[in-house]
Amino acid sequence: MRLTNLFPLPALPHNRHQIGCGHSEFDAFHIQWGRFRLSQRQNSKDRAVATANLNRTVPLSFFQHCALCLPPRSTCEKAANLGVVEFAILGREFALTLKKNLVLAGVTVFAAAGDSMLSHGMKQVGNISIHNLQGVVAAVLNPWVAGGIVLLLAFFASYMNALSWADLTYVLPATSLGYVLLALIARFVLHEQVSPLRWLGIALISGGVSFVAGGPALTAHSHEENILLSKDGTAPAGAKAQGGPGALRGPEGPLFHQQAHEEAHNEAHEEAQP
């Protein structure tokens, strides 16, 4: 899957800070994406080929001017490979961030849509009681209830995915948008009454949980991506992503040749094909 085709990168503001290479973040990312695909392969021969391609087609100055992904200028000239490797890590991290946000969005949307479909279906089925198990079977056979169950299964899968890399107290609030979505669905699709007080309640819930979304995703364990970067003697990924002291310094100017660039991109993509 080409994530870059689905999401036009210039529209994502943090891309600029995270990558910040040259005058065109979009193109810079294509290289990274290519590197990312290649670095996924466990075969060391593939990796060596990719590194060679990048070194040949991308001028070394590209790495020197690339403030974010770069070791200091002096070490860079000696060890262009290090630049390539870090570059790849940043690209992978960006792709991961995108995936993780998609997972969180999935948790939100699937939960809200699933609950709403269930509610609609249960209103059609009517009250069910513990004494009447046939009623439960009839409820499950209702298409709205069945659809709701399918969506809640999708929710469950994304939820487990999210829990595998984030705190429970981060995942639950990060999905708070679901309440707003739920209220909108209840009001405009199910035509239930939503009073102003309930709207206020929903706003408070959303406001409260947005507090959490600003903090770290994981507190119980250390993050493997950070360890990877720290090994190379650079700042942890978190500081860079937030535009810390290391963000976007370095000389200004035309940094990158369009031609070399596209070449590298094409080659990287060709290499990336299995």
Add this chain to the structure above:
Amino acid sequence: MRHLYTWAGILVIVLASVAGDVLLARAMKQVGDFHQHWRRSGIGHIVGRVLSNPNFFLGVAAMTVAFFSLLFALSWGDVSLVAPAAASLTFIGNAITAKIFLHEKVDRRRWIAATLVAAGVALLAG
């Protein structure tokens, strides 16, 4: 009477889903980051690891109880009351249990969030 049923349903949902959430969160932390497993060994490896984790099944059992309580509660009350109330109270319960059992750092930021959510729930209930 109807309100009593609704709130009893909500209470059962909250207790069951807090238990389920904490168990599942623990199970998933034991399994490890899905994205890294995916890169290294593919989806089969993830499924295998998840299905060999006892906490996962305990969590799913608790979630199942929560799910059927939700089915009953939804047939008694509005979706815009039952779902947010249950989920938000679950959230507060989770903040407490995650601190105790999962050793997550529930800092001031997260407690404020829990308080605001509680206020929101109170408004929703009124």
